[in-house]
Amino acid sequence: xxxxxxxxxxxxxxxxxxxxxxxxxxxxxxxxxxxxxxxxxxxxxxxxxxxxxxxxxxxxxxxxxxxxxxxxxxxxxxxxxxxxxxxxxxxxxxxxxxxxxxxxxxxxxxxxxxxxxxxxxxxxxxxxxxxxxxxxxxxxxxxxxxxxxxxxxxxxxxxxxxxxxxxxxxxxxxxxxxxxxxxxxxxxxxxxxxxxxxxxxxxxxxxxxxxxxxxxxxxxxxxxxxxxxxxxxxxxxxxxxxxxxxxxxxxxxxxxxxxxxxxxxxxxxxxxxxxxxxxxxxxxxxxxxxxxxxxxxxxxxxxxxxxxxxxxxxxxxxxxxxxxxxxxxxxxxxxxxxxxxxxxxxxxxxxxxxxxxxxxxxxxxxxxxxxxxxxxxxxxxxxxxxxxxxxxxxxxxxxxxxxxxxxxxxxxxxxxxxxxxxxxxxxxxxxxxxxxxxxxxxxxxxxxxxxxxxxxxxxxxxxxxxxxxxxxxxxxxxxxxxxxxxxxxxxxxxxxxxxxxxxxxxxxx
Amino acid sequence: xxxxxxxxxxxxxxxxxxxxxxxxxxxxxxxxxxxxxxxxxxxxxxxxxxxxxxxxxxxxxxxxxxxxxxxxxxxxxxxxxxxxxxxxxxxxxxxxxxxxxxxxxxxxxxxxxxxxxxxxxxxxxxxxxxxxxxxxxxxxxxxxxxxxxxxxxxxxxxxxxxxxxxxxxxxxxxxxxxxxxxxxxxxxxxxxxxxxxxxxxxxxxxxxxxxxxxxxxxxxxxxxxxxxxxxxxxxxxxxxxxxxxxxxxxxxxxxxxxxxxxxxxxxxxxxxxxxxxxxxxxxxxxxxxxxxxxxxxxxxxxxxxxxxxxxxxxxxxxxxxxxxxxxxxxxx
Numbered sequence: 001x002x003x004x005x006x007x008x009x010x011x012x013x014x015x016x017x018x019x020x021x022x023x024x025x026x027x028x029x030x031x032x033x034x035x036x037x038x039x040x041x042x043x044x045x046x047x048x049x050x051x052x053x054x055x056x057x058x059x060x061x062x063x064x065x066x067x068x069x070x071x072x073x074x075x076x077x078x079x080x081x082x083x084x085x086x087x088x089x090x091x092x093x094x095x096x097x098x099x100x101x102x103x104x105x106x107x108x109x110x111x112x113x114x115x116x117x118x119x120x121x122x123x124x125x126x127x128x129x130x131x132x133x134x135x136x137x138x139x140x141x142x143x144x145x146x147x148x149x150x151x152x153x154x155x156x157x158x159x160x161x162x163x164x165x166x167x168x169x170x171x172x173x174x175x176x177x178x179x180x181x182x183x184x185x186x187x188x189x190x191x192x193x194x195x196x197x198x199x200x201x202x203x204x205x206x207x208x209x210x211x212x213x214x215x216x217x218x219x220x221x222x223x224x225x226x227x228x229x230x231x232x233x234x235x236x237x238x239x240x241x242x243x244x245x246x247x248x249x250x251x252x253x254x255x256x257x258x259x260x261x262x263x264x265x266x267x268x269x270x271x272x273x274x275x276x277x278x279x280x281x282x283x284x285x286x287x288x289x290x291x292x293x294x295x296x297x298x299x300x301x302x303x304x305x306x307x308x309x310x311x312x313x314x315x316x317x318x319x320x321x322x323x324x325x326x327x328x329x330x331x332x333x334x335x336x337x338x339x340x341x342x343x344x345x346x347x348x349x350x351x352x353x354x355x356x357x358x359x360x361x362x363x364x365x366x367x368x369x370x371x372x373x374x375x376x377x378x379x380x381x382x383x384x385x386x387x388x389x390x391x392x393x394x395x396x397x398x399x400x401x402x403x404x405x406x407x408x409x410x411x412x413x414x415x416x417x418x419x420x421x422x423x424x425x426x427x428x429x430x431x432x433x434x435x436x437x438x439x440x441x442x443x444x445x446x447x448x449x450x451x452x453x454x455x456x457x458x459x460x461x462x463x464x465x466x467x468x469x470x471x472x473x474x475x476x477x478x479x480x481x482x483x484x485x486x487x488x489x490x491x492x493x494x495x496x497x498x499x500x501x502x503x504x505x506x507x508x509x
Numbered sequence: 510x511x512x513x514x515x516x517x518x519x520x521x522x523x524x525x526x527x528x529x530x531x532x533x534x535x536x537x538x539x540x541x542x543x544x545x546x547x548x549x550x551x552x553x554x555x556x557x558x559x560x561x562x563x564x565x566x567x568x569x570x571x572x573x574x575x576x577x578x579x580x581x582x583x584x585x586x587x588x589x590x591x592x593x594x595x596x597x598x599x600x601x602x603x604x605x606x607x608x609x610x611x612x613x614x615x616x617x618x619x620x621x622x623x624x625x626x627x628x629x630x631x632x633x634x635x636x637x638x639x640x641x642x643x644x645x646x647x648x649x650x651x652x653x654x655x656x657x658x659x660x661x662x663x664x665x666x667x668x669x670x671x672x673x674x675x676x677x678x679x680x681x682x683x684x685x686x687x688x689x690x691x692x693x694x695x696x697x698x699x700x701x702x703x704x705x706x707x708x709x710x711x712x713x714x715x716x717x718x719x720x721x722x723x724x725x726x727x728x729x730x731x732x733x734x735x736x737x738x739x740x741x742x743x744x745x746x747x748x749x750x751x752x753x754x755x756x757x758x759x760x761x762x763x764x765x766x767x768x769x770x771x772x773x774x775x776x777x778x779x780x781x782x783x784x785x786x787x788x789x790x791x792x793x794x795x796x797x798x799x800x801x802x803x804x805x806x807x808x809x810x811x812x813x814x815x816x817x818x819x820x821x822x823x824x825x826x827x828x829x830x831x832x833x834x835x836x837x838x839x840x841x
Contacts, residue, residue: 314722335724345722353722356715358782367712368723370705377704405526421723 004065005030005195006051006164011062013046013055020046021060022219028164033186033196035206038216039241039501040299040466044199045089047216048166052086053079067163083163087153089172093141100124100137103156127155131185146274147178154185165189166197171205172300175277183209201298203234203505215240234505235498242468242497250473251445253452257476258289260327261460262343262429267321269302269309269484279305279316281484287429287460292451294471295464296500297481303464304348306481307431311345312338325429339368344422346415348434348464354418357407361399362388364406364417369424391420396446412443419450430454433464448474468497480504529776529828530788536821537791540798548805554681560797562683565690566591566748567767568793571775572697573623573741574768575789576734579701581714581781582637584735586626586644587742588764590619592757593648594746598667599660599756608666616743622648623739627732637735645765652758659757662750671751686748693744697737698786710734714781770818771796774825795821 006028013021021043028034036044050060053073064071066082073079076086093102100121109120124137133151135144141152150170157165167186171179179202186196186209200206206213213232215222222240225232269280280302287293297303308315310323312335323330325341332338338345347353355364365388366373373384388402395416399409406417415435422430435451436444451474455461465471471478478495480488480503488503545552561568570587577584594615601611626644630637662668674682701707709730712720720727750756775792777784799817803809 339724353718358715374705
């Protein structure tokens with residue numbers, strides 16, 4: 001029997017209302033690179049949070065055995081002491097501090113409480129050499145790119161004498177060159193005897209680097225494959241990730257599709273934080289009246305960035321491309337322009353960007369379309385109340401009244417408020433970003449019904465979703481986005497989860 | 510203390526958003542009753558009107574501050590702008606300018622200062638604290654370029670306004686300044702509640718990012734509130750000039766803090782998005798009543814006012830903490 005450095009058995013983790021992990025097993029052999037694959041929401045990150053003590057012992061069921069000992073981590077400090085270090089997708093570095101300060105943060109090279117800066121910088125320099133980063137240890141982290149910051153994180157892990165290194169989507173934000181360098185580094189670490197667990201959406205990377213792969217789906221372990229023994233191809237991984245039956249969760253609809261309503265051509269957006277990185281790369285797509293179109297893509301593919309850059313340039317820099325409404329070219333520079341041209345965008349993060357949580361339902365509904373309820377700057381409160389009541393009835397917003405504070409509603413009802421707000425602006429084109437995220441099944445059905453109704457009224461709807469079954473159940477056509485490029489356009493009849501997943505994971509060749 | 514322990518019951522009867530204002534109202538009533546029991550000649554309507562008369566300038570300044578704080582900002586320059594307004598009026602009146610021209614000019618100066626600070630805050634994305642701190646030093650410094658001494662005001666219009674009392678029947682009377690301050694409150698309350706500008710103020714303070722994605726004019730709103738605050742400070746300065754009939758560079762030192770205290774005691778969240786002008790009025794009244802009680806007491810030094818204000822502020826910040834924690838729990 002090969003020696004396992006880590007065994008997690010029977011891990012179950014529930015959040016109020018959802019079971020994120022159900023009896024998950026994971027066994028990692030010493031000195032291997034072990035990949036974990038799964039759709040968004042399959043439970044990969046939750047599993048790693050259980051392992052690293054973010055969710056302390058007692059908040060989950062199951063057993064963790066590391067280096068032959070049973071572990072009950074009370075927090076990240078415990079797991080780090082045992083030699084497990086996790087590097088999250090959102091890097092946890094202090095941008096204002098130097099590389100060396102970051103590496104030894106919380107673990108300072110000190111003698112009797114006084115920091116030994118010579119030793120700090122010297123040892124940091126040695127670690128940087130080991131990860132192949134040619135930077136002065138005194139350089140401020142904010143001054144180096146994301147790729148290099150990733151290496152600093154790894155150097156930080158090495159400084160803690162890591163035995164098991166966990167990387168959550170390490171290459172999601174990196175360009176090809178930095179990704180290749182990172183993967184080489186991981187191979188080097190493996191040869192030094194450090195075990196790595198890597199969570200990745202990029203299946204070509206997984207097949208290239210991993211020694212074994214565990215596939216999660218819907219919070220369960222599906223299988224663990226040995227790359228050397230089994231014949232593992234990207235297709236094999238995809239069928240493991242999506243193999244699930246579609247049930248009857250979608251209201252019926254007979255589409256009646258009309259003329260072209262909205263089109264973008266050759267849309268390119270650069271990242272505002274990393275100069276020169278294209279987040280959306282020459283994307284073109286088109287929506288017709290009465291049509292529900294899906295936009296599928298994995299995390300980091302650029303879906304939200306595409307939508308927000310179209311919606312009044314609320315994301316990105318150096319945006320180029322053309323927008324057509326009803327076949328005529330239009331210019332959208334601000335959110336106000338977008339609303340005026342009949343375009344609405346409901347954000348994926350409704351609590352932060354979509355609602356004023358401390359205000360009531362009626363004022364949230366009227367916020368974007370207040371112009372129509374006001375005359376020369378004075379708001380007609382009676383009309384506002386009436387409109388809000390009408391939406392409360394037609395959208396079935398469950399609240400004692402339109403004076404209720406939005407922050408206290410459930411996710412589904414909050415989403416109905418967001419949709420009401422945009423419908424009030426009388427849009428022709430609605431872009432709905434993750435419209436059912438964090439919403440329970442019953443309310444999802446209601447949201448789908450509302451989306452169908454919007455399409456029936458002749459509006460064009462673009463639905464962005466991480467849930468493939470949702471796109472298959474809802475949409476007439478689905479575009480796939482991968483690394484900022486549209487990689488496919490699949491009509492309803494031809495759309496299967498496997499086909500979409502294949503297109504979504506297709507890298508840039 | 511009773512006000513805090515009594516909260517859960519109160520919360521069930523009235524919407525939560527009105528609770529802080531109601532707590533302040535209860536506090537005000539309690540103080541008034543306590544004063545009436547303890548001192549003769551206290552429990553009269555004129556006592557309350559006198560609070561308005563003596564604090565008219567603070568009320569107007571606090572109205573402007575309420576706009577700013579509702580957007581989640583802060584304006585530290587108001588006290589200095591008040592002093593600058595008194596200095597500019599006193600020196601121009603001494604030079605023989607007509608009173609109404611002076612008033613108009615002072616108001617324009619105040620609004621322009623506010624506009625400038627608002628523009629800097631928005632377009633350069635600098636924290637309001639820093640920008641208005643700079644504005645505070647600037648306005649205070651400008652006072653001394655006019656004169657380092659106090660300048661008396663002898664203009665007929667100003668002295669007439671200072672001495673007029675408007676009889677309200679009975680033994681009650683108000684000064685023109687107090688009437689002006691009450692009119693300002695009414696206009697401002699109407700603006701906050703019934704205009705798109707008012708809505709944008711609440712929306713910006715509630716969640717600036719959401720407001721941007723809803724297409725609300727966040728830039729215009731933020732600049733507008735600082736302009737309003739500057740205008741209110743200048744108007745407050747004029748009322749202060751009516752009250753003191755002089756201009757002096759050292760007047761209204763620390764008034765920005767009184768104004769902030771009044772707004773916070775009135776139940777407005779310092780993080781923005783929630784609060785009412787009625788609360789601000791009550792906040793000013795509570796501060797004024799503390800001063801009145803201390804002057805009735807006679808033996809206490811006026812510094813006790815500060816001690817009571819300090820204690821009250823602590824109590825209200827704790828209260829807000831309890832509420833915001835409560836609503837955050839409710840959101841999940």
